[in-house]
Amino acid sequence: MRPTTAWQAMARRPVSFLASSWPWRSLAYLGGGVVVGAAAVLVFALGLAAGLALLVVLIGVAPLVGLVLASTAVAALERRRLRLVDLDPLPDPHRAPDGSGPRAWATTRLREQATWRELVFTLLSAAALWWLDLLVLGFSFGVPAVTFASADGQTWPWAVFGAVVLLAAPYTVTAWAGARAAMARTFLAPRDRELGEELREVRASQSRLLDSFDAERVRIERDLHDGAQQRLVSLGMTLAMMRLDTPEDSPLAGLLTRAEDQLSTAHGELRALVRGLNPPVLADHGLVAAIEDYAGRFPIPVTVDLRLPERLPRKLETTIYYLINEVMTNIARHSGAAGARVRGRCHADLLVLDITDDGRGGADARAGSGMTGLADRVGALDGRMRVSSPAGGPTLVHVEVPCRCA
Template identity: 75%
Template sequence: MYPRTAWQAMAQRPLSFLRSGWPWRSLAYLATGAVVGAAAVAVLVTGLVAGLLLLVVLVGVAPLVGVVLSSVVVATVERYRLRLVDLDGMPSPHRPADGAGFRGWVSTRLTEQATWRELLFTFVSAAALWWLDLLVLAFSFGLPFLTFRSLDGTTWPWAVFGAVVLLASPYTVTSWAGARAALTRTFLAPRDGELGESLQEVQASRVRLIGSFDAERVRIERDLHDGAQQRLVSLGMMLGLMRLDIPDGSPLAARLTAAEEQLAAAHQELRGLVRGLNPPVLADHGLVAAVQDQASRFPIPVAVDLRLPGRLPRQLETSVYFLINEVMTNIARHSGARSARVYGRYHADVVVLEITDDGHGGAEPGAGSGLTGLADRLTALEGRMRVSSPVGGPTLIHVEIPCHFA
């Protein structure tokens, strides 16, 4: 899977990551962040000072409004910069202006919650983020430069330390770039109701798609249970009645026995299929019990550590179960693992799952591993997935899915 973020690139391919463009993209992200942050400080300080000094004559309102609106510009620049370390980008939360001209645009922006979140982000960026960008860059490159410059017979241990810091700089820079990007998303990502009509329709279609899959799965399960399964039971009864009319030791009796064995095997496979389509334990006892039940029948040992504050919403619970089930099926078919682990927690309106195995690794979506299907399923749930699967193993699949408990 080609990584979509700098963090994914570093986690999936920690060695080949050094030969990719991601370290340079992360470096550009932090360097431009320092420049944008310094500019934001200048604008904020100038606007606030001018506004407060002129506020006594009511003229200072304009500079203060300018400070608020400047945060929209800062946020727009941040969304462009985010593409350096996150290829998915981030849409703007702003709606079209209600009125014509600059005055209509200003009026619309001042009434949007997104504008005030962007103002808060601008203050955070000016007060802390750009300083941290500079600190990381100074530590990663400035410190090695100083140690090399002062190199003599007594300071060689510091030179060794500087060399280690310099060699680790791609990982240091990328780690902070990924953390900074995640924080930026927290502030600037659109909230419900802030997306454009086209994107809202895409989200609604995803919800309908998941619902239709769920309904279709339930219908197939019901048809198999009430149709094919009942016919197999009736066929078994007919074979039993036929046995009463066949003398013992007849050649036909042996064939009848073979037919009954094949029928029992088909019935058992159909029951497993029906149980997999709509597991009763999931509906009756929830996700944790269903995953534990699935793990108990898995061909290799699976440690299950799922802790949730309660039952997930029904549709999400079903989707998460089948997602875990699909990952476990991939492990059984492709990984050659001797053990696996399913870990799950709920943090800050996000369900976090980590599924690991000790197989031979090398999982790639384009190689028939099933990861593409998982990514598509997560996209419909507005979730995200990171995969770490170096050749030789182990494999880690990290999943984050938004979830709001009632």
């Protein structure tokens, strides 16, 4: 597996590590840290001096605020530099400003905890980290250079020591670069607490999407039932009236018979579609009765073993019903199975569902299908769905959804 951090790279075989780019990336990271840290010291020293000198006339507040906001630029640069020794991207913890213009941006940043953590990191970098970067680089390369330059017949042991230090330099530099990166990530990574509000909004948005899908499905079912289905019934009555006026031996009688047969087929398909969109048995009797009714009409034998409370929350019932519906449809179309089983249990606050078949297997939920959308809907309920389908079968769809079971 390809390493994603400097420390992971060091754990590889020495030949692989030394032949890789990680030692050079670590060297560039520490060298850049020296430059950035020295520049930060200069900027902060000048800004602090100007701020304190002008503080007596209240103008000094502006340079001090500027130093706080400048730390966000240092942090942004550090997040980019981290990619040298840590390939996992570090997201920006800042939110969009509340308005437009520099004042709105500054006000938003000063109210964020992330800005003050970045200020602490910048001060730490200026006060200590870049000095440590310089110390590690000086020890790894400066000591060997000095010992080699001063080596003679009497000081050759120091030259040997310098050679050992130089040979160990890739590990020394990479080890400190990894430690420094881990420290930077601790300060600069978004906090769960700060992301909590955004995550709650995402969850609320997912819940609203589910509600809108359910409402749209109910509307379509009602429109089909009250619109297209009623017109088909009216068309059937019209054909029946035409038959009353048509002699049995007329060529038109045969056409009417074909039209009535096709109308009956279309009516049956539409009725099945309407029932699938919003099955009355699900609304009236719950998930267990709806699955048993669906299994009774399925083209292959299905064993239903659902031991659930009398009723589950409506949103959960609907999601699970269509999940089972879609999985069973895939079984009928693709698995070649001779039988299937639906098993469900409630364990305290968790609904566990297993759908298995004895088909040929080889299903891949990641390949992109209706299963992906269903997994997303299960995820919107804070649940998870896993698919196990080795070649030759059997196939298992395992679902876990939080639910307070009575």
